[in-house]
Amino acid sequence: MNSGKILVLYKSKYGASKKYALMLKEELSCDVYRIEDSKQAELKKYDCIIFVGGIYAGGIAGLNHFRKIQKERQNTKAAILCVGASPYDKKAMDEMTKRISTGELRNIPLFYGRGVWDESKMSFKDRTLCGMLKKALSKQDPDTYEPWAKALMEASGQSCDWTDKEYLKPLIAWSRES
Numbered sequence: 244m245n246s247g248k249i250l251v252l253y254k255s256k257y258g259a260s261k262k263y264a265l266m267l268k269e270e271l272s273c274d275v276y277r278i279e280d281s282k283q284a285e286l287k288k289y290d291c292i293i294f295v296g297g298i299y300a301g302g303i304a305g306l307n308h309f310r311k312i313q314k315e316r317q318n319t320k321a322a323i324l325c326v327g328a329s330p331y332d333k334k335a336m337d338e339m340t341k342r343i344s345t346g347e348l349r350n351i352p353l354f355y356g357r358g359v360w361d362e363s364k365m366s367f368k369d370r371t372l373c374g375m376l377k378k379a380l381s382k383q384d385p386d387t388y389e390p391w392a393k394a395l396m397e398a399s400g401q402s403c404d405w406t407d408k409e410y411l412k413p414l415i416a417w418s419r420e421s
């Protein structure tokens with residue numbers, strides 16, 4: 244079991260990434276900070292950082308900030324948990340891994356947790372964006388939808404919370420590897 248100290252940093256707009264960060268705190272007895280507050284954490288004292296961030300339009304919120312932090316730490320153990328509305332989809336994760344695995348984030352493992360979806364709680368801008376996306380998707384044949392598009396159409400108008408500790412199992416196992 245890894246006895247090193249773990250820090251969890253998160254960036255969350257609608258609460259799912261925060262929820263996963265707090266679940267990790269329970270499981271791993273680690274320290275947890277919003278990435279915006281990472282200056283309050285003494286980064287040097289941690290052997291491993293786990294970054295948790297929501298997926299927005301195919302990108303991970305807060306990732307550039309995390310990149311900067313990793314650049315300063317160099318070669319220290321780290322992982323990313325990205326949180327999206329889609330069910331787990333290996334193809335999408337492989338593509339995301341390819342996209343982000345550059346520079347200081349090369350070789351950093353990427354994990355997935357399913358998050359939340361509630362249009363009634365979204366900002367006006369996000370709701371408008373999602374409305375436009377749904378309109379575009381409604382013109383396509385549903386049989387050709389990618390998993391994220393299918394999930395988005397199914398969740399439309401509902402309040403969904405898919406956060407589940409089960410999603411954290413692979414990440415927790417990784418963190419315990421020496």
Ligand SMILES: Cc1cc2nc3c(=O)[nH]c(=O)nc-3n(C[C@H](O)[C@H](O)[C@H](O)COP(=O)(O)O)c2cc1C
Nearest residue numbers: 255256257258259260297300301327328329358359
């Ligand atoms: C404008 C917008 C774009 C989104 N884009 C994606 C996406 O590309 N893929 C995905 O799986 N989920 C997408 N989502 C869903 C979010 O990832 C999901 O709500 C997640 O819980 C966000 O994390 P947070 O709750 O920590 O902010 C999007 C949500 C919004 C509002």
